Amino acid sequence: MFKILLTLTTLIGFLISASSHTCKACHPTIYKEYRSSIHANSSIYNDKIFNAVWSKHPLKKEGKFKCAKCHTPNDKALIAGKSKLQPNNIQKSEPISCQNCHQIKDIHKGKFTNENIYLKKDKYFYSANPDKKGQKVVFKKTSSLFGLLESTTGSPYHDIDYSNENYYNGNSCLGCHSHKKIKNGFEVCSLEVKKSKHSKKTCTTCHMPKTLGSFVNLKNSKTHSNHAITLRGDAYKELAKYIDLNISKNNNNNSAIITVKNQANHALFVHPLRLGQLRISINGKVVKTINFHRVIGKDGKPSMPWLANSVLKDTTIKAFERKTFKIALKQGEKVDVTLGYYLVNPKAAKKLGIKDKTLREFRVLKSIEE
Ligand code: HEC
Numbered sequence: 001m002f003k004i005l006l007t008l009t010t011l012i013g014f015l016i017s018a019s020s021h022t023c024k025a026c027h028p029t030i031y032k033e034y035r036s037s038i039h040a041n042s043s044i045y046n047d048k049i050f051n052a053v054w055s056k057h058p059l060k061k062e063g064k065f066k067c068a069k070c071h072t073p074n075d076k077a078l079i080a081g082k083s084k085l086q087p088n089n090i091q092k093s094e095p096i097s098c099q100n101c102h103q104i105k106d107i108h109k110g111k112f113t114n115e116n117i118y119l120k121k122d123k124y125f126y127s128a129n130p131d132k133k134g135q136k137v138v139f140k141k142t143s144s145l146f147g148l149l150e151s152t153t154g155s156p157y158h159d160i161d162y163s164n165e166n167y168y169n170g171n172s173c174l175g176c177h178s179h180k181k182i183k184n185g186f187e188v189c190s191l192e193v194k195k196s197k198h199s200k201k202t203c204t205t206c207h208m209p210k211t212l213g214s215f216v217n218l219k220n221s222k223t224h225s226n227h228a229i230t231l232r233g234d235a236y237k238e239l240a241k242y243i244d245l246n247i248s249k250n251n252n253n254n255s256a257i258i259t260v261k262n263q264a265n266h267a268l269f270v271h272p273l274r275l276g277q278l279r280i281s282i283n284g285k286v287v288k289t290i291n292f293h294r295v296i297g298k299d300g301k302p303s304m305p306w307l308a309n310s311v312l313k314d315t316t317i318k319a320f321e322r323k324t325f326k327i328a329l330k331q332g333e334k335v336d337v338t339l340g341y342y343l344v345n346p347k348a349a350k351k352l353g354i355k356d357k358t359l360r361e362f363r364v365l366k367s368i369e370e
Pocket residue numbers: 038039041042043047050069070071073096100101172173174175176177203204207208229230231232271
């Protein structure tokens with residue numbers, strides 16, 4: 001059985017090399033999560049927001065798609081400028097493949113963006129496993145009891161390298177997720193990642209939490225690292241536990257302090273399209289809305305990112321930051337607060353002609369009552 005599986009998967013691997021489909025045979029749970037993630041849907045064909053922005057982008061008219069190295073790195077020909085935007089299998093169904101994330105040898109810091117330095121070796125993947133840290137595992141079969149019992153270590157399809165530090169400290173995410181500057185040198189986007197002595201949590205702790213289900217079907221591990229890593233669907237709600245929200249009333253009950261504390265090592269709601277909001281209600285009626293966003297523009301007016309040259313306003317919640325807000329109260333009034341965000345600021349959604357309701361709704365991260 002094992003031999004058949006092995007031949008079959010090697011054959012599939014041969015037919016469609018460098019495809020995430022190859023991994024599906026042995027890593028079905030992770031494959032399924034990956035399929036639902038934004039990383040498997042980051043091309044203009046599946047991401048309506050990205051598509052809407054691209055259709056207004058001046059580079060579109062020039063026919064120069066310069067977004068591929070992060071949004072469609074799996075299409076090598078597209079990156080090399082040798083092929084076009086087209087709904088082929090790669091761009092449609094695996095713009096960022098398993099290999100794109102598991103073969104990042106190093107990350108070079110760059111002025112405009114960082115660069116992923118990819119390993120040029122087939123079937124050799126980096127991974128993180130604290131118990132095996134430092135090891136390089138090649139497939140081995142060992143028999144005991146005169147060949148009656150056979151056991152295997154490693155993967156029959158690929159080598160595994162547990163020694164790449166970038167997979168332990170979250171840096172493997174930062175070739176694409178760190179920052180982006182445009183031609184005039186203006187930084188349109190930055191996650192503003194910070195180090196802290198007090199938090200050991202890295203990107204994977206929060207965005208790839210251990211979830212029930214084996215990571216490979218040839219072994220029976222209890223859990224695997226979740227690959228849904230997405231803020232689409234309902235998965236984003238899982239992240240709310242990393243934002244503390246609190247209401248405390250003063251002794252006279254004539255005011256309340258609302259506290260928002262970001263536990264993440266990066267700023268929240270940083271993408272220029274996002275709009276975070278804290279809605280404060282008294283007796284069930286919203287009395288105050290606080291916006292968290294980074295407004296960029298030109299000559300003092302908000303503009304599309306490719307025209308921007310300055311930050312007009314920055315009220316994003318920085319890494320580990322605690323923000324407090326005071327509200328006056330009358331005797332007997334009750335306070336409740338809701339923290340959430342729009343993927344696309346409603347004003348921008350209108351300009352971009354984004355009609356899809358699920359992309360326009362206010363997404364609640366957390367709601368609390370006093
Ligand atoms: C090869 C580039 C690349 C790598 C490596 C990468 N990402 Fe992404 N990621 C993207 C792109 C591009 C998007 C946006 C896709 C879109 O919206 O169309 C994205 C989206 C996301 C989102 C959703 C953001 C949102 O606002 O919807 C999260 C969360 C995320 N990535 C986390 C991670 C984590 C954690 C890692 C490391 C384990 C990682 N990414 C590695 C390119 C990458």
